[in-house]
Each structure stands twice: as structure tokens, then as C-alpha cells.
Amino acid sequence: MRHLTRELWMNTPGRRQIVSLQAEVEGLVRESGVQEGLVLVNAMHITASVFINDDEPGLHQDYKRWLEQLAPYDPSPSRYQHNRTGEDNGDAHHKRQVMGREVVVAITGGQLDFGPWEQIFYGEFDGRRRKRALVKIIGD
């Protein structure tokens, strides 16, 4: 079994940001030499998501607005007990659960086995510092 492990570091100067990981993951699949297998891509932070959807800026704005409705930012501990710890990111821990921690993608014939519009993104909900995603590839 072949395997490849890589941390992808990125800058997320804003609190909420969506960053494409598509080209980097495609490159790592090639580098791994795996022809048939699986690739796991996950956020290494618990206020962030890795998800697959459309590379369309309007949709990414929609996601940010919708997540703000489902789990509004509120630094007080009245809405999020988590903020009693001195954090102000209780909302981000909730947004991440809606969007998911990770994706698992098939590798077939040495390539990501994707439908027509699938693209991999990192979604950060408590940024303003360097963050990272993990890529793990296994297969033959």
C-alpha cells in the first residue's frame, strides 16, 4: 500500500474565509503515485470545515450568511456557554458541524474521481491566523 501525508498551511486573515484546496490536493494525488485508493482531507482546527461544493463566489457568500443565521456570532456567554472560557468563538464550533470536518474522495486511474462541479474547499469560521488542513492518501 502506498501512502502520502501532507499538512497544507494557509493564511486566513479574515474571521470567515473559504479557500480552495483543489489544485493542491490534485497535485498531491499525482505525487503519491496512487492509482486506486482514497484521499482524506480534513480541517486540523475545530472551528473549521473541509467541504466539497461549487467554486462560485455568490454561493460562498450565501453559505456565510446562512451559517450566521443558524449559529450567530455572539461573544457573550449568554448564547454560548463555551464563551465562558474566555473564547469568543462558540459560533464557529457550531458552523463547523453544519459544514463538516472532512471529505473522503475516491482516487481512480490516478485522479480524483469527481462529478462535474465538485471542488474541495477549506472553510474557516475563526481565522485571523495561519491554519492548516491534513491530506492523507492511501492505496495502490
Next chain:
Amino acid sequence: MRHLTRELWMNTPGRRQIVSLQAEVEGLVRESGVQEGLVLVNAMHITASVFINDDEPGLHQDYKRWLEQLAPYDPSPSRYQHNRTGEDNGDAHHKRQVMGREVVVAITGGQLDFGPWEQIFYGEFDGRRRKRALVKIIGD
């Protein structure tokens, strides 16, 4: 390592439909000959989900109604900027994130290693044409 890859095509004449993939995935696990491994089942469309839950029609109706509350259908671009692109399916991209893109299931002793009520479904939120899910099996 053994592997098997298969696209499952289906008709989804309605906009919102939930289709069982259980029998087909069980058949592919047998066909693969894998005794110990993992199977990935994912939607190949970004307005659709693959999820595991109960095979109970009332629950499936409940999901559709609940998702309509969380992310209502609205073809205008006022709610979903995504619909400025000429699409009317902004809602479906949100519904898919709640229900998830994919499932990963253990294969043990040549069978899906499931609890008592687990069943695999494809959930389409912008149907009215042929759609597909991907099955990728790896293991020994």
C-alpha cells in the same frame, strides 16, 4: 489490495427525492470480494447527499420539510446570490451540506458492518434528470 469502482445512475424525476442505494451497494461489496476494508459512497452532484438513516417513508417526508425550513427554495437572487448565475437551486446547495456528501462504511467478513437500522440513501434536492452516486471499495 482489492478495489472496485462503480457509478450508480438513477432517475430522479422530482426536484426532491430520496432513493435507496442499499441493495446495490451490498451487491457491489459481494462482487468486490473484499472481506476487510472500507466502502465510500458519495453523491457526484453538489446539490445532493448520500446519507445513512432509517428506511421509513414518514422520516423521509420529515427530512424534506425540515430542510425546506432550514434552506427554503427561492429562485430569486435576493435570498441566494448563487441564483444570480441563472440557476434556481441555491437552496439545494445548502440542503446538501446539512445531509452530507458521502458515507464511509466498514466492510467486515465480506459484508457492510451495519447497526440494526442503518440503510444507505441518495438524497437529491435539484433533480428532474438522471443523477449518479459513486461507490469505491478498497480492502483485502
Next chain:
Amino acid sequence: MRHLTRELWMNTPGRRQIVSLQAEVEGLVRESGVQEGLVLVNAMHITASVFINDDEPGLHQDYKRWLEQLAPYDPSPSRYQHNRTGEDNGDAHHKRQVMGREVVVAITGGQLDFGPWEQIFYGEFDGRRRKRALVKIIGD
């Protein structure tokens, strides 16, 4: 390819409970001898989740309250048709979809390849009896 399969049984006397699986999964990764691979941890019940987030009791209370807002407990069949079957757990099938069924985690150098605060939890939304999660490890 090495593999290990284990069911983790637990008591969940309350209807809603969050239980750490972290130490048990770490122990199974060691026991498996897998140095490079993947571990799948999934709920074997369709009213429960396995998720990764912070080991912080305030946050766990926040999740319970938030899920109650998104999918309130209501034993009547007026809100959840599923409860026409004689069940009263329609809400739990919805809460589980928000939090997810499973996680897939990389194993690197014989250990869970985690960011600084990642911890694995079982979240039960219709407990009051013994429940179980499945751990499946594959790799070299």
C-alpha cells in the same frame, strides 16, 4: 494490509449524552499495529452521531441546546410524521444529521494525526439504553 474491527459499547442513561471515545480509539490504533492508514469511527444507531470537536463541557451543553432549536423534541406526529410509527424520536434522527454519523481520521507514524484540540465524541440523542460505536482500522 492490517485491519482491526471493534464495537465500543457504552451506557447512555440520559436521552441526550455526549461521551468521549478518544482514549479507546487511541488504544485501538496502538493495538492494531497500523503505522500508516485510516480509522473510521461511526455510530451504529441512526439517532446518534460520532463527531470531532473540543472536550469542553460548556460547548457540549451549547450543542444540546442548539440542536433542540434546530430539531425540537416533539413526540406528536404533527411535527414528525416518523412518530406515527409509535416512536417518539423523530427529532433525534434530525439532530444526528446535523452532527454527522461518522469520522475518518488519518493514522500517521502509528498515531491519530490530529490538530491541537481534536477529540472524538459519541453524541446520543435517543439514549436510555446501551449503545455502540464501530471502530474500523485499515493500513500498513
